[in-house]
Each structure stands twice: as structure tokens, then as C-alpha cells.
Amino acid sequence: MESLNKNILLTGATGFVGGAILRHLCDRPEYSIRVVTRNPAVFPGVVENSVLLGDLNSTQSWGHALKGIDVVVHSAARVHVMKEHAVDPLSEFRKVNVDGTLNLANQAAASGVKRFIFISSVKVNGEETTAGNKYTADGVVHPVDDYGISKSEAEKGLLKISAETGMQVVIVRPVLVYGPGVKANFLNMMKLVGKGFPLPLLSIENKRSFVALDNLVDFVALCIKHPRAANQVFLVSDGDDLSTPELLRKMARALGKKVILLPFPVQLLRAAARLMGKENITDRLCGSLEVDISKNQELLGWTPPMSVDNALLKTAKHYLGNRNS
Structure with missing residues (x-):
């Protein structure tokens, strides 16, 4: 495995995943980290080597940011917009996730970057x-x-650039990521469990893959240096798939609470959600989404270092300490 010092350019360092990658890499003396940001003041005392850049798009010049860089870790993206106002959402996703990504990758290859790590999504596989x-x-x-379509198109474009230029590409597709500071549906579920509300979810018999933030970051860090990661696609999870009731029970234990789960016909639950316009949420609660991560072990020797229980304890501790802030 490679052990040489590396100069790394990280995008999306203010995000949930990108910020965790930044904190992890800053603790590694073998790496010199450069971040791109609209506001360098966001990283005082963390990263002095920051570059001021604007939006991620097809025309942005990356010359100064890429100078001397060995590896790009690209986690910046246009993610799900809860209240979408764009007339053509797919076009807006493509501007950032496809055009912006491929513009960066082309310039990275021209600048002599050896490896480009792209944080994609399991949504490329499906729902x-x-x-x-x-x-x-x-x-x-x-x-x-x-969102999934734009990520898929970016992946195809990156592999084409790799084939044409020789720059190594690593594509990492996480499942739903949770950890300290998690937002959206996972946070809402934690709030409900924390308040002790009875939940009519006992009858759900599904299986879903999740990935702890620490496990995802550990895998990305491995992909920076492992020679066999070159030009590969990986799915990342905790390797411990859970039903919704199982997740809620583990979450309750982490919060020091008791969860009350009530039986309720799943079809009625889905029907009620449709009437309330919450079908997407119910699909995730009731449906299955499992990934096979055996490739990660077979090719890179990687297994998730943190258990689901410990990851949920860490997530719950952060939530309990910050719920009033």
C-alpha cells in the first residue's frame, strides 16, 4: 500500500460528509489538505491552505486550487432540495453534479492529478x-x-475521462449516512423516539443498509492510498442491515429511551401517507434497500471499523447535547 505524503484537494468541506473527511485527514500528518470555499473564514485554525472559489459549474477555473495536488476528493454536490422551486430540477442538478464535476475532473487530469475520488450515491443503483x-x-x-440521474451521468463522464487521460478514478456510493449532526429524516426519527411517541411501525418487515459517518470517512481515507482502489466503484454501508423496527429499538437504547411500537397494516400506512403527500417518507420506512459490500473486503481488505450500536451512541450523544442549540 502506498505510504508517500500526498497533497489532497477537498471539495464540499462545509458539508456533513465533507466536513468529517476534512477532520479525519487533518489528523494525518502524511497529508497536506487544501480546501475550496466561498468563505475561507469558515476554516480558521483548521486549514490554512484554503482557496477561494465560486460556484461549482462548467466554467470555473481550478488552476490555482489544483497546483501540486496528487488526489482530489470531490464531495461537493447539489443534493436533495426539500422545497424545489426550479422549473427544470434535473437541469439544475446537472449543472453542478455533472458539468461542474467533469469540468473539475478534466482540469485535474490536465494538472497531473493522479487520483480523483468521487462521492456519489446509492441512488445511482436505484431506490x-x-x-x-x-x-x-x-x-x-x-x-x-x-439527483440519482445526475450522479450516474457524472460517474460515466468520470470513467470516460479516466480512460482518455490515465487519471485514476474511484467512485464511492454511500447509502444513507448518519452520525453526529445528521439532519433530515434520520434526525426527525430520532426526535420522535426521544419524545416517546408511540409509532405504528411494528408490522414493517424490511431491510435497509445504513452507513455511519465514521465508517464512510474511514473507507474514503483508504481509497486515497490503496492501489487496488484505482478505477473501481464501491458501495459503502455498515454491513449490518436493519429493519425499521430494529433501527428504532437500537436508536432508543442509544438515547436511553423506551420506544413504543404498535402493529399497523403496512398497506394502510402507505395509503395514509399518500393521502398526506408523505409517500416518499413511507417508502423509506417500509421499503428495503440493501447493498453488498463484499467487494470492499475482497479487493481492499476493508471492514467497517465502527459497529452500528457504537455509531448510534455517538450520534445520540451529539443530538442530546445540541438539541436546544
Whole structure:
């Protein structure tokens, strides 16, 4: 495995995943980290080597940011917009996630960057799996929503650039990421469990893959240096798939609470959600989405270092300490 010092350019360092990658890499003396940001003051005392840049798009010049860089870790993206106002959302996703990414990758290759790590999404594979059929890293992809489509198109473009230039590309597709500071549906679920509300979710029999932030960051760090990661696609999870009731019970234990789960027909639950316009949330609560991460062990020797229980304890501790802030 490579052990030479590396100069790393990190995008998206103010985000949930990018910020965790930044903190992890800053603790490694073998790496020199450069971040791109609209506001360098965001990183006082953390990264002095920051570069001021504007939006991620097809025309941005990356020359100064890429000078002397060995590895790019690209986690910046246009992610899900809760209240979408764009007339053509797919076009807006493409501007950032496809055009912006490929513009950066082309300039990186021209600048002599050796490896480009792209934080993609399991949504490239699809939205739901059936019993006994897990998504695999090298299986057929079937993105459904605009975000997943844009990530899939970016992946294809990156592999084309790699083939044409020789720059190594590593594509990392996480499942739902949780950890200290998690937002959106996972946080809402934690709030409900923390308040002790009875939840009509006992009858759900599904399986979903999740990935702790620490496990994802550990895997990305491995992909920076492992020679066999070059030009590969990986799915990342905790390797411990859970049903919704199992997740809620583990979450309750982490919060020091008791969760009350009530039986309720799943079809009625889905029907009620449709009437309230909450079908997407119910799909995630009731549906399955499992991934096979055996490739990670077989090719890179990687297994998730943090258990689900410990990751949930860490997440719950942060939530309890910050819920009033």
C-alpha cells in the first residue's frame, strides 16, 4: 500500500460528509489538505491552505486550487432540495453534479492529478431492493430521481475521462449516512423516539443498509492510498442491515429511551401517507434497500471499523447535547 505524503484537494468541506473527511485527514500528518470555499473564514485554525472559489459549474477555473495536488476528493454536490422551486430540477442538478464535476475532473487530469475520488450515491443503483437481491457495486444501475440521474451521468463522464487521460478514478456510493449532526429524516426519527411517541411501525418487515459517518470517512481515507482502489466503484454501508423496527429499538437504547411500537397494516400506512403527500417518507420506512459490500473486503481488505450500536451512541450523544442549540 502506498505510504508517500500526498497533497489532497477537498471539495464540499462545509458539508456533513465533507466536513468529517476534512477532520479525519487533518489528523494525518502524511497529508497536506487544501480546501475550496466561498468563505475561507469558515476554516480558521483548521486549514490554512484554503482557496477561494465560486460556484461549482462548467466554467470555473481550478488552476490555482489544483497546483501540486496528487488526489482530489470531490464531495461537493447539489443534493436533495426539500422545497424545489426550479422549473427544470434535473437541469439544475446537472449543472453542478455533472458539468461542474467533469469540468473539475478534466482540469485535474490536465494538472497531473493522479487520483480523483468521487462521492456519489446509492441512488445511482436505484431506490429499492427485493428480498434476497442486494445492490452490487458493479451491477446494473437504475437511477430514478433527478439527483440519482445526475450522479450516474457524472460517474460515466468520470470513467470516460479516466480512460482518455490515465487519471485514476474511484467512485464511492454511500447509502444513507448518519452520525453526529445528521439532519433530515434520520434526525426527525430520532426526535420522535426521544419524545416517546408511540409509532405504528411494528408490522414493517424490511431491510435497509445504513452507513455511519465514521465508517464512510474511514473507507474514503483508504481509497486515497490503496492501489487496488484505482478505477473501481464501491458501495459503502455498515454491513449490518436493519429493519425499521430494529433501527428504532437500537436508536432508543442509544438515547436511553423506551420506544413504543404498535402493529399497523403496512398497506394502510402507505395509503395514509399518500393521502398526506408523505409517500416518499413511507417508502423509506417500509421499503428495503440493501447493498453488498463484499467487494470492499475482497479487493481492499476493508471492514467497517465502527459497529452500528457504537455509531448510534455517538450520534445520540451529539443530538442530546445540541438539541436546544
